Amino acid sequence: MERFNVSDCSIIELDKHHSDRKGNLTVVENGITLPFDVKRVYYLYDVPGGESRGSHAHKELEQLVVAASGSFRVTLDDGKNKRTFFLNRPYQGLFIKPGLWRDLDDFSSGAVCMVLASDVYRAEDYIRDYQEFLRYRSVL
Numbered sequence: 680m681e682r683f684n685v686s687d688c689s690i691i692e693l694d695k696h697h698s699d700r701k702g703n704l705t706v707v708e709n710g711i712t713l714p715f716d717v718k719r720v721y722y723l724y725d726v727p728g729g730e731s732r733g734s735h736a737h738k739e740l741e742q743l744v745v746a747a748s749g750s751f752r753v754t755l756d757d758g759k760n761k762r763t764f765f766l767n768r769p770y771q772g773l774f775i776k777p778g779l780w781r782d783l784d785d786f787s788s789g790a791v792c793m794v795l796a797s798d799v800y801r802a803e804d805y806i807r808d809y810q811e812f813l814r815y816r817s818v819l
């Protein structure tokens with residue numbers, strides 16, 4: 680597995696179709712938008728103000744995180760550096776490479792955090808202990 684750092688992650692501007700009178704539409708399409716094919720979509724919502732989510736890393740999973748509604752903050756950590764992104768536009772997505780710790784917080788009321796993922800749910804892909812994450816990074 681290649682070793683990625685927080686500097687390898689960035690916000691992708693998604694395709695946005697604008698109509699003056701009828702609103703907007705954003706498309707994410709396999710083979711075009713992302714460097715991975717989407718196998719799973721899940722979304723977080725009704726997160727109480729002040730709560731945080733995430734607090735784990737994935738060994739192989741790639742993800743695109745979108746604020747489909749409202750806003751929240753994502754902090755990525757590669758064991759050496761941290762980088763914080765504020766997501767508040769449904770036509771922007773944060774592309775998260777594998778092997779990075781992530782914390783999500785500062786959810787606005789009504790926020791919907793939509794995640795497009797490169798694989799189905801596999802519990803063994805998670806690292807949920809921060810010390811274990813640091814050990815994992817050191818042997819990557």
Ligand code: TYD
Pocket residue numbers: 719721723731732733734735799800
């Ligand atoms: P968890 O990953 O802990 O949420 P977060 O990291 O966003 O705070 O997931 C919460 C629960 O949902 C946990 O019991 C696992 C389950 N879950 C699935 O069954 N399938 C999935 O695709 C995801 C993302 C979670």
